[in-house]
Amino acid sequence: xxxxxxxxxxxxxxxxxxxxxxxxxxxxxxxxxxxxxxxxxxxxxxxxxxxxxxxxxxxxxxxxxxxxxxxxxxxxxxxxxxxxxxxxxxxxxxxxxxxxxxxxxxxxxxxxxxxxxxxxxxxxxxxxxxxxxxxxxxxxxxxxxxxxxxxxxxxxxxxxxxxxxxxxxxxxxxxxxxxxxxxxxxxxxxxxxxxxxxxxxxxxxxxxxxxxxxxxxxxxxxxxxxxxxxxxxxxxxxxxxxxxxxxxxxxxxxxxxxxxxxxxxxxxxxxxxxxxxxxxxxxxxxxxxxxxxxxxxxxxxxxxxxxxxxxxxxxxxxxxxxxxxxxxxxxxxxxxxxxxxxxxxxxxxxxxxxxxxxxxxxxxxxxxxxxxxxxxxxxxxxxxxxxxxxxxxxxxxxxxxxxxxxxxxxxxxxxxxxxxxxxxxxxxxxxxxxxxxxxxxxxxxxx
Amino acid sequence: xxxxxxxxxxxxxxxxxxxxxxxxxxxxxxxxxxxxxxxxxxxxxxxxxxxxxxxxxxxxxxxxxxxxxxxxxxxxxxxxxxxxxxxxxxxxxxxxxxxxxxxxxxxxxxxxxxxxxxxxxxxxxxxxxxxxxxxxxxxxxxxxxxxxxxxxxxxxxxxxxxxxxxxxxxxxxxxxxxxxxxxxxxxxxxxxxxxxxxxxxxxxxxxxxxxxxxxxxxxxxxxxxxxxxxxxxxxxxxxxxxxxxxxxxxxxxxxxxxxxxxxxxxxxxxxxxxxxxxxxxxxxxxxxxxxxxxxxxxxxxxxxxxxxxxxxxxxxxxxxxxxxxxxxxxxxxxxxxxxxxxxxxxxxxxxxxxxxxxxxxxxxxxxxxxxxxxxxxxxxxxxxxxxxxxxxxxxxxxxxxxxxxxxxxxxxxxxxxxxxxxxxxxxxxxxxxxxxxxxxxxxxxxx
Numbered sequence: 001x002x003x004x005x006x007x008x009x010x011x012x013x014x015x016x017x018x019x020x021x022x023x024x025x026x027x028x029x030x031x032x033x034x035x036x037x038x039x040x041x042x043x044x045x046x047x048x049x050x051x052x053x054x055x056x057x058x059x060x061x062x063x064x065x066x067x068x069x070x071x072x073x074x075x076x077x078x079x080x081x082x083x084x085x086x087x088x089x090x091x092x093x094x095x096x097x098x099x100x101x102x103x104x105x106x107x108x109x110x111x112x113x114x115x116x117x118x119x120x121x122x123x124x125x126x127x128x129x130x131x132x133x134x135x136x137x138x139x140x141x142x143x144x145x146x147x148x149x150x151x152x153x154x155x156x157x158x159x160x161x162x163x164x165x166x167x168x169x170x171x172x173x174x175x176x177x178x179x180x181x182x183x184x185x186x187x188x189x190x191x192x193x194x195x196x197x198x199x200x201x202x203x204x205x206x207x208x209x210x211x212x213x214x215x216x217x218x219x220x221x222x223x224x225x226x227x228x229x230x231x232x233x234x235x236x237x238x239x240x241x242x243x244x245x246x247x248x249x250x251x252x253x254x255x256x257x258x259x260x261x262x263x264x265x266x267x268x269x270x271x272x273x274x275x276x277x278x279x280x281x282x283x284x285x286x287x288x289x290x291x292x293x294x295x296x297x298x299x300x301x302x303x304x305x306x307x308x309x310x311x312x313x314x315x316x317x318x319x320x321x322x323x324x325x326x327x328x329x330x331x332x333x334x335x336x337x338x339x340x341x342x343x344x345x346x347x348x349x350x351x352x353x354x355x356x357x358x359x360x361x362x363x364x365x366x367x368x369x370x371x372x373x374x375x376x377x378x379x380x381x382x383x384x385x386x387x388x389x390x391x392x393x394x395x396x397x398x399x400x401x402x403x404x405x406x407x408x409x410x411x412x413x414x415x416x417x418x419x420x421x422x423x424x425x426x427x428x429x430x431x432x433x434x435x436x437x438x439x440x441x442x443x444x445x446x447x
Numbered sequence: 448x449x450x451x452x453x454x455x456x457x458x459x460x461x462x463x464x465x466x467x468x469x470x471x472x473x474x475x476x477x478x479x480x481x482x483x484x485x486x487x488x489x490x491x492x493x494x495x496x497x498x499x500x501x502x503x504x505x506x507x508x509x510x511x512x513x514x515x516x517x518x519x520x521x522x523x524x525x526x527x528x529x530x531x532x533x534x535x536x537x538x539x540x541x542x543x544x545x546x547x548x549x550x551x552x553x554x555x556x557x558x559x560x561x562x563x564x565x566x567x568x569x570x571x572x573x574x575x576x577x578x579x580x581x582x583x584x585x586x587x588x589x590x591x592x593x594x595x596x597x598x599x600x601x602x603x604x605x606x607x608x609x610x611x612x613x614x615x616x617x618x619x620x621x622x623x624x625x626x627x628x629x630x631x632x633x634x635x636x637x638x639x640x641x642x643x644x645x646x647x648x649x650x651x652x653x654x655x656x657x658x659x660x661x662x663x664x665x666x667x668x669x670x671x672x673x674x675x676x677x678x679x680x681x682x683x684x685x686x687x688x689x690x691x692x693x694x695x696x697x698x699x700x701x702x703x704x705x706x707x708x709x710x711x712x713x714x715x716x717x718x719x720x721x722x723x724x725x726x727x728x729x730x731x732x733x734x735x736x737x738x739x740x741x742x743x744x745x746x747x748x749x750x751x752x753x754x755x756x757x758x759x760x761x762x763x764x765x766x767x768x769x770x771x772x773x774x775x776x777x778x779x780x781x782x783x784x785x786x787x788x789x790x791x792x793x794x795x796x797x798x799x800x801x802x803x804x805x806x807x808x809x810x811x812x813x814x815x816x817x818x819x820x821x822x823x824x825x826x827x828x829x830x831x832x833x834x835x836x837x838x839x840x841x842x843x844x845x846x847x848x849x850x851x852x853x854x855x856x857x858x859x860x861x862x863x864x865x866x867x868x869x870x871x872x873x874x875x876x877x878x879x880x881x882x883x884x885x886x887x888x889x890x891x892x893x894x
Contacts, residue, residue: 046836063830151834153797156771185793189770266795266825317776320767320791322855323636324603329764332779344767346632348713350600376823378713383510387598389493408769 008044012051017068018042026080029056031066032073038064039077093141098176098233100140102129103166105159106150107183109210109221124181132214133222140176140233152183152190157312157412160190164197164310167205171306177204177232181225184209184244184263184271191242191258192409193312195433201238202304206231207258208243211269220245220269223285227253230288231281237297238304240433241280245269253283257294259406259435262376275376276401277437311416316340318408320374321351327358334361340368340411343396344404349373349380350387356394363395366421370397370411370428372404379439397428402435410435455491459498464515465489473527476503478513479520485511486524540588545623545680547587549576550613552606553597554630556657556668571628579661580669587623587680599630599637599656604759604859607637611644611757614652618753624651624679628672631656631710631718634689638705639856640759641687642880648685649751653678654705655690658716667692667716670732674700677735678728684744685751687880688727692716700730704741706853706882709823722823723848724884758863763787765855767821768798774805781808787815787858790843791851796820796827797834803841810842813868817844817858817875819851826886844875849882857882
């Protein structure tokens with residue numbers, strides 16, 4: 001390995017300085033600058049990086065970029081070690097326990113940073129899992145497999161299909177539950193996608209992620225995974241659910257219905273919230289006790305025959321309205337062959353007059369245009385104001401209390417099932433996977 | 448007036464039925480259908496309406512559309528009355544009280560439905576105001592004017608400019624506070640716009656709306672308006688703030704900082720929330736007591752000279768990322784001459800690989816691309832994952848904990864002030880109107 005490979009991504013001035021002190025990626029480095037001392041492990045830079053900064057992973061787990069100037073003092077204080085994760089021997093599988101498959105798609109929960117190469121390494125071989133969470137062997141007979149190793153912003157409708165097909169295959173050979181490890185960023189979208197693609201479930205399908213990777217002191221990866229495996233193995237429901245921390249304690253996990261859940265904080269461990277619905281259930285980590293929080297759910301029944309409907313149409317867009325937005329962007333989507341547009345309108349479901357021509361033209365050309373609210377909470381009601389009534393009359397379909405993200409996924413799924421516009425519209429307003437909550441009584445609306 | 452005008456918007460079968468019973472818009476109608484009886488005032492239909500429904504405003508204030516079939520029984524049970532809002536004589540202005548201007552831009556708070564014509568009538572002449580909220584005369588010397596009568600989804604950057612200029616004119620002639628009545632749908636965007644356009648304020652500028660119009664039993668219009676006028680007249684701060692109910696009681700009003708506030712429910716009266724910040728202050732309606740909830744605020748000082756910077760560039764877009772989104776829509780914005788794009792990315796500030804080419808090309812062509820999070824709560828941090836670091840290296844500007852809506856408005860405002868890209872970028876990351884909250888201490892991030 002030549003020095004450029006050992007200093008991956010570094011160039012110019014920063015590369016010169018690091019060469020001078022004979023540093024390699026993975027070494028412990030100390031930098032003094034303007035009276036501040038940074039100590040951390042030298043990590044590689046992205047190919048787009050400039051030639052002026054060195055980047056250290058400091059003890060808290062955060063990365064700090066320090067610009068090298070002529071007053072910067074830099075020294076090597078330790079040599080990089082090989083990653084210290086020696087997997088323990090695989091524990092004995094206990095015969096009587098339920099069978100759970102963990103399918104990894106990537107994301108923080110499945111990652112462990114190799115500081116030497118800077119690569120994010122998927123940790124979900126069965127061996128790796130037990131090295132991080134040995135308790136799993138007490139809960140279920142675990143089989144682990146890697147489907148992809150993707151950050152979740154790169155998960156697309158094509159990946160939803162593969163996850164659905166893979167999950168169906170495990171269910172059809174008789175496992176007691178499936179856990180899908182997934183990046184949290186778009187886990188809500190994937191949870192909705194699987195809710196539509198996997199119907200008539202016999203056993204639970206539990207999505208799980210982490211807000212901090214397992215190599216960070218405050219990681220929630222292990223507790224989330226334990227919660228997800230317990231739910232997959234023992235929950236009384238057969239639903240697509242998303243399993244994450246209920247709060248800041250490490251005691252309670254909430255299981256959210258896949259069509260009603262949304263990531264609502266960039267970094268908190270209780271980032272996922274059920275919107276316009278109660279969570280499906282809660283799970284106490286210590287005792288494993290699962291309490292249902294909703295009355296209506298599909299009960300676990302291993303004899304039930306799964307209905308797999310994994311196709312999605314990716315020419316469907318989510319368009320958030322903003323003040324001054326015109327018809328141009330809607331026209332572009334229509335002209336580009338998109339078959340559906342979910343609008344994230346204001347309030348009860350409005351967009352400005354400047355969008356009306358675009359919306360009319362889209363609908364005239366057979367594009368399905370549906371309305372959700374950027375308020376996120378509450379229910380669209382397009383009958384209250386003229387603007388809404390006009391949009392209804394033009395043919396915009398109001399989606400009640402459905403999340404904009406779920407609406408996008410549902411329309412992608414519907415247009416994967418049918419090319420008939422009228423049939424698609426009818427499916428859009430039919431409750432298929434709990435995406436609509438029952439309407440609040442009129443006198444209670446909003447209060 | 449011929450019968451078609453008296454039955455505005457009705458056609459075909461519905462028109463025939465209404466003609467037969469000699470009904471006019473505004474009449475009290477009773478309809479029996481499938482064993483249900485509806486009684487209400489006949490209201491006009493939109494031009495896009497079908498020819499099968501009659502629409503009644505029932506006692507609760509809701510509109511109900513009833514499809515007329517051969518089994519529908521319909522009768523007229525009362526004749527339409529003229530609107531019963533006889534304005535009282537204008538109360539004496541009390542000399543010693545502070546001077547407050549109420550500027551109406553439209554929206555629910557300023558509307559009263561004239562059931563006869565179906566038109567939404569702006570109620571904000573001084574006389575009309577006192578007829579609805581006579582208490583105002585006890586609080587301040589009120590001057591009321593109508594600037595526009597728009598539903599707020601039709602408020603654009605051009606309107607922000609006019610509101611700012613009008614407000615500045617009132618402030619410059621020495622009023623003690625300005626109240627801006629506004630539709631709630633985009634009131635958060637306008638609050639942010641005024642926060643940037645009106646700098647170095649001597650007195651408060653208070654935006655106020657209502658979730659229910661004054662003619663509905665549960666209207667919050669009067670209490671919100673009283674709260675806003677009290678704040679404009681007596682608050683110790685000179686800030687752009689948004690004044691709405693704190694909760695379901697009619698006791699407390701929260702005053703939210705204009706750059707940190709967002710509509711978070713389609714219909715609740717406490718729909719507005721301060722995001723990633725405490726509210727500025729709370730106001731007890733009964734006593735008028737105002738308690739500051741934040742330490743840092745601009746104090747009221749009538750001697751201070753307002754700095755008016757009212758220009759906005761409307762070729763700036765807000766683009767919410769969704770799974771599978773490609774570069775095409777970004778390319779379209781660039782090719783259409785847009786000068787800025789605010790991305791609403793996932794989690795800590797990511798978009799998928801499929802968008803990278805579009806983002807690179809946009810930045811290469813001098814378009815400013817900034818990153819916010821669709822999580823809404825929390826702070827983007829693009830240093831944690833490769834995907835974020837790559838986007839930073841390409842030149843995407845991370846906007847910390849700024850709301851996506853505020854970011855859009857800020858970039859529109861900046862590009863109204865300067866055409867220099869580097870200066871614009873520098874302004875974007877500088878805290879101008881409290882749009883950034885101080886960073887949480889590292890060990891507390893997210894927990």
